[in-house]
Amino acid sequence: MLIKFFNNLLDFIYPTKCVFCEEVLPINEKDSICKHCYLKIEFITDDREPNLSLFSYDDLTRFSILRLKYYNKIHYGKIFANMMYNKLLKIDNKKYDYILYVPMYIKKKKKRGYDQAEVIAEELSKLCNIPIEKDNLIRTKNTLPQSKVSFEDRAKNVEGVFKVLKPERLKDKNILLIDDIYTTGNTINCCGKALKDAGASIICYYTLAKVIYKKNLDLD
Ligand SMILES: [Zn+2]
Incomplete structure (x- = not known):
């Protein structure tokens, strides 16, 4: 009873907001x-392994991802990971040995304080019980954001x-590679190539x- 009261009080002081429209x-x-x-969200349902995505990137989802990336809404990563996990339940996710993510350049991560793809991957790893392989796949240059x-x-x-710093760890392993946005696929493909070259x-x-x-x- 008392716990419920305090939980309600906390909800009142710090209300939970929708990650997309920020409504309380x-x-x-x-x-x-x-x-x-x-x-309103356009969930993607017609995709197949080895290329999965949760939802379409449009105005509604874009602003939410921007808040995760640039405005310290780190907890969004966990919420998104939960949503991504539900889709993983529909496939044989147990065949994957490791979860990896498209890494940010180390200095950039230090400046921002976190890597949003890593936040999502970490939470997914906990939910799926698939180990996360950190600091093995690295970005060697501070590239311009692809959007620029x-x-x-x-x-x-x-x-x-x-x-890949330790290729021996990835040899013959099945990998689930996480990122936030898939646009042209160039970035994730480059990571995929590095993992393949390492023997994944x-x-x-x-x-x-x-x-x-x-x-x-409408076009002719
Ligand atoms: Zn909403």
């Missing part, structure tokens, strides 16, 4: 996503910048959001 959620609401946003580079130059921007067996990409290029049907 009803007291005792466990999921940090409102019903309205839940209906033209589409033509994106492959070159990340070419050869990822390195199966590599499945799993990103939080994916840019879906829709054909403009």
